[in-house]
Amino acid sequence: MFFKSKSGPIKIQWSEDMAVGVPSLDDDHKSFFEMVESIRRIQRFGSVNNWDFDNIKMILSEYVEGHFLREELFLVKGPYNEYVLHKRQHDSFRSKLSKFLTTASSIEENMEEIALLVESWIPNHIQKWDFRYRDWVKAEDVDPRPLGLLLSSRSRL
Numbered sequence: 528m529f530f531k532s533k534s535g536p537i538k539i540q541w542s543e544d545m546a547v548g549v550p551s552l553d554d555d556h557k558s559f560f561e562m563v564e565s566i567r568r569i570q571r572f573g574s575v576n577n578w579d580f581d582n583i584k585m586i587l588s589e590y591v592e593g594h595f596l597r598e599e600l601f602l603v604k605g606p607y608n609e610y611v612l613h614k615r616q617h618d619s620f621r622s623k624l625s626k627f628l629t630t631a632s633s634i635e636e637n638m639e640e641i642a643l644l645v646e647s648w649i650p651n652h653i654q655k656w657d658f659r660y661r662d663w664v665k666a667e668d669v670d671p672r673p674l675g676l677l678l679s680s681r682s683r684l
């Protein structure tokens with residue numbers, strides 16, 4: 528997220544204090560920040576075209592579905608109710624994002640809305656919700672495979 532300060536915008540990036548301690552999950556989280564950085568770079572260096580926009584939407588959708596599934600697959604084995612509560616947060620993001628992905632506003636506006644959503648939601652979600660599993664999750668309980676391959680595991684939920 529960018530906050531305006533007297534000395535200019537302050538960029539929020541992934542940092543060690545957001546680590547959940549499982550490499551595949553931390554790498555997914557870093558990718559969300561990198562995605563926003565790509566959007567910001569595109570916005571800064573020229574006009575947004577359909578190709579950029581379609582690619583960003585595709586990559587973001589894949590990350591959201593794949594990463595949320597990676598978490599849900601081990602959360603379901605976690606302490607009582609953790610899966611249900613956490614999934615509710617994921618579902619709320621899924622529906623916000625899908626609203627933006629199908630909205631009829633201009634590409635520039637839509638891209639900005641998506642960037643703002645990711646910038647504000649992801650750091651907050653990591654620190655409020657993902658930190659809840661940080662204390663009990665074991666790396667061997669997390670499926671580290673690439674996101675696309677995880678989708679075949681959806682039936683385990």
Ligand SMILES: [Fe+2]
Nearest residue numbers: 598652656657
């Ligand atoms: Fe999560």
